[in-house]
Amino acid sequence: xxxxxxxxxxxxxxxxxxxxxxxxxxxxxxxxxxxxxxxxxxxxxxxxxxxxxxxxxxxxxxxxxxxxxxxxxxxxxxxxxxxxxxxxxxxxxxxxxxxxxxxxxxxx
Amino acid sequence: xxxxxxxxxxxxxxxxxxxxxxxxxxxxxxxxxxxxxxxxxxxxxxxxxxxxxxxxxxxxxxxxxxxxxxxxxxxxxxxxxxxxxxxxxxxxxxxxxxxxxxxxxxxx
Numbered sequence: 001x002x003x004x005x006x007x008x009x010x011x012x013x014x015x016x017x018x019x020x021x022x023x024x025x026x027x028x029x030x031x032x033x034x035x036x037x038x039x040x041x042x043x044x045x046x047x048x049x050x051x052x053x054x055x056x057x058x059x060x061x062x063x064x065x066x067x068x069x070x071x072x073x074x075x076x077x078x079x080x081x082x083x084x085x086x087x088x089x090x091x092x093x094x095x096x097x098x099x100x101x102x103x104x105x106x107x108x
Numbered sequence: 109x110x111x112x113x114x115x116x117x118x119x120x121x122x123x124x125x126x127x128x129x130x131x132x133x134x135x136x137x138x139x140x141x142x143x144x145x146x147x148x149x150x151x152x153x154x155x156x157x158x159x160x161x162x163x164x165x166x167x168x169x170x171x172x173x174x175x176x177x178x179x180x181x182x183x184x185x186x187x188x189x190x191x192x193x194x195x196x197x198x199x200x201x202x203x204x205x206x207x208x209x210x211x212x213x214x215x216x
Contacts, residue, residue, distance in 0.1 A: 002171040004183040025185045027157045027208040028136065032183070049135045053204055055163075063110040075112040075140070077133045082110075096161055098206045100135040 006032045012108045015041060020097075022106045029102040035059065035086075035093040043085040048099040050078040057093035061086050114140045120216045123149060128205075130214045137210040143167065143194075143201040151193040156207040158186040165201035169194050 004023045011019035017036035022029055035041075035057075043062070053075050060069045061076055063084040070076065078084050099106070112131045119127035125144035130137055143149075143165075151170070161183050168177045169184055171192040178184065186192050207214070 002174055002184055002186060003169075003176045003178065004185070006181055006183065023159070023183050023185060025157045025159055025187060027188075028159050028206060030159050030161070030183065030206070032161070032181075049133045051131070051133055051136050051138050051206065053138070053140070061111075066110055068111045070111065073114055073140075075114065075131050075138065076110055077112070077131060078110060079133055080135075096204065098136060098138070098159065100208045 012106070014106070015039075020106070022108065024102050024107060027102070028098055028100045029106055031097045031099075031106060033095050033097055035088045035095070037088055037090050037092055039088045041086045043083050045081055045083045046099075046103070047080045048101055048103055049080045050084075050097055050099050052076055052095050052097040055094040055096055057088065057091045059086055059088055059093045059095065120214070122214070128214070130216065132210050132215060135210070136206055136208045137214055139205045139207075139214060141203050141205055143196045143203070145196055145198050145200055147196045149194045151191050153189055153191045154207075154211070155188045156209055156211055157188045158205055158207050160184050160203050160205040163202040163204055165196065165199045167194055167196055167201045167203065
């Protein structure tokens with residue numbers, strides 16, 4: 001099976017107000033992530049490299065103290081082990097995140 | 109540097125009618141790929157795992173003989189070494205591809 005439609009898949013709640021649909025291979029896991037308005041994802045880190053793109057809405061990232069508000073189409077790359085956090089404003093936001101290695105806890 | 113805006117970056121031509129802007133970390137490289145209408149990406153394979161999502165337009169993939177036309181939001185996962193090809197129709201298409209390990213030849 002090579003093809004997946006997020007529309008046909010239930011969400012997993014990653015944190016309050018943050019829901020994702022995940023898909024994976026052997027080296028990478030991708031998450032289509034929907035964030036509610038006015039959500040704060042607290043500062044955290046993980047050994048997995050993370051790379052993503054904003055699909056809808058505006059989201060502010062703080063990656064190792066570098067703060068930036070991102071719009072649709074903008075890309076971020078977070079090295080493994082680097083602390084980061086994110087917040088949304090008055091609109092819902094959708095991002096696509098990809099992790100390598102696979103985040104096993106995001107499989108469902 | 110953690111943030112990238114494809115708008116501020118020139119494209120690299122991957123094949124005739126297929127242009128990409130790439131961004132990478134240590135384990136993954138992502139490509140925002142713009143395909144012209146009526147383009148055929150011939151059958152090929154690479155050892156890198158590839159995972160992607162359609163951002164705009166419709167694109168038909170053939171992955172190991174499994175053919176499917178994908179719409180925006182749909183996801184594909186191509187294991188390393190598996191032959192695949194793609195074609196577009198009368199509209200331009202944008203996809204986001206992610207490769208692991210990094211495709212060194214796509215850095216520029």
